[in-house]
Amino acid sequence: MSWKSMRRGALRTLAASAATLALATALANPADAKSDRVRWSVPIAFGTNLTALGDTLPWVANSLTQMSDGKIKFEIFEPGKLVSGIEIFDAVSSGKVDAGYSWMGYEQGKVPASVLFGAVPFGMEPWEFMAWMYNGGGDALLKEVYAPHNVVPVFCGIISPETAGWFRFEIKSLDQIKGLKMRAAGLGGKVLQKVGASVTVLPGGELFQALEKGVLDATEFSLPSVDQQLGFYKVAKFNYFPGWHQPYTAQYLYVKKAAWDDLAPNARAQIETACTAGVTISLAKAEALQGGVIKQFEKEGVKAVKLNDDILHALKKASDEVMAEESGKSAEFKKVLESQKAFSAVYATWKDLGYLPRDWK
Structure with a gap:
């Protein structure tokens, strides 16, 4: 056997060993087999020209691209360009798109409890709602409500009260x-x-x-x-x-469950972190x-x-x-509403004592 033939055989053996090792590592550590690269088409419910309402996801998307060194990129589609603004949930739930961004509640006919996460008449003020979502069990209930619909929702924006x-x-x-x-x-x-x-x-x-x-x-x-x-x-x-x-209007990044499950833990964490920042940015801009x-x-x-x-x-x-x-x-609507009411009942003590009355001069 010639030296060249021996060299080719050794290289083939080395390549096969490397592939076997990579496969074994992936099987032993499933998370390592998941992707930290994202290329999603993301329709949105509100035009990106609408300040604090429609420009939040572009800010989140740009932040994600920077923090991931270009590995996470969203291609944002204006309302009606890919799907109607009020059909975001259906598009994600059916698998037509990997993700979308919308106010939560247009789908109340199919997911009755959804609207409680979007806005409640005479309900919580924005920062109170944020407290419930992040520290009062709201996010866990959110994930529970959407699990049967093939959707993983991420709280990703909130604005001040609308006009009546x-x-x-x-x-x-x-x-x-x-x-x-x-x-x-x-x-x-x-x-x-x-x-x-x-x-x-x-x-x-x-x-x-x-x-x-x-x-x-x-x-x-x-x-x-x-x-x-x-x-x-x-x-x-x-x-x-x-x-x-x-009193609050909350928006969410809707992600197809299969697309979310395919993400590596660091990619999920980056998306969740950017959306948390989006919540802060949108409310600050709205209030200002x-x-x-x-x-x-x-x-x-x-x-x-x-x-x-x-x-x-x-x-x-x-x-x-x-x-x-x-x-x-x-029953699901009732469960979420009771959670919100219970949180507000406890929060009311702080709200009454901690803040000056709005009519105080």
């Missing part, structure tokens, strides 16, 4: 809401239906035209800063507060901008109005009825 809505005329009594054509989503939409409004859910991009043409009499959508970008102030001059229907925007609305002839106590009490009564009805339909 934009109206073409002044609202002095709840009777004026009866028959009103209004865009509203989630549990808040169910409450408005209960008090007589004709409620529909439309994507943000369709709302200005619907208001302008009279298809809608009123709409709620998001923060004053987001509503400003959508131009509502041009066609509706009464902006109502407080955001009773959504609203006062200035409301001042700008004044120059456009918009009247910022607080709903009177009679209306708020009536809406609270209707909200309690809706929550009881939904709890009766779904």
Whole structure:
């Protein structure tokens, strides 16, 4: 046998040994066989131009690319480019996409408890909700709720209260809401239906035209800063507060279970860490901008109005009825709601003692 033949044989033996060793190592340590490289197409529910609402995931994605040295990359698709903004859950659950980003609640018809993680009328304030999610059992319940649907959700953004809505005329009594054509989503939409409004859910991009043409009499959508970008102030001059229907609005990165299971532990940790930072960034931005925007609305002839106590009490009564009805339909909904209420009951002591009253001067 020639020297070259011997050398080729030795190299083949060495390569086979290396492959055997790699396979044995992977079988002995399954986590090592998982990937720390991510290339996901990620549709989002809100345009990336919408400050604090739609620009959070791009910030998270950019942070992930940097912290992973380019191993984790999300290709973000604007609403409607890959799937509709309100179909993110379906796209991930069915396996059409590996991940998506949305407010949690559009899927309440299939996952009744989902909306409790998105927004609860007369519910927790943003930082209280964050405390429940991270330290009050919320995240464990979240994972439990979505496990049967082939989805792993990651808490990835939250914003301040929305406005109660934009109206073409002044609202002095709840009777004026009866028959009103209004865009509203989630549990808040169910409450408005209960008090007589004709409620529909439309994507943000369709709302200005619907208001302008009279298809809608009123709409709620998001923060004053987001509503400003959508131009509502041009066609509706009464902006109502407080955001009773959504004291917090939480967004999530929905990940297909198989895609999540394929990730190496370090990749999962990086995604979770970036999303936790996204929660902080989105809330800080939301809190920073609203006062200035409301001042700008004044120059456009918009009247910022607080709903009177009679209306708020009536809406609270209707909200309690809706929550009881939904709890009766779904044991899972009831379980999550009871967890939130129990946490808030304990938190209330700190909330009352630790902070100055909002009307203190």
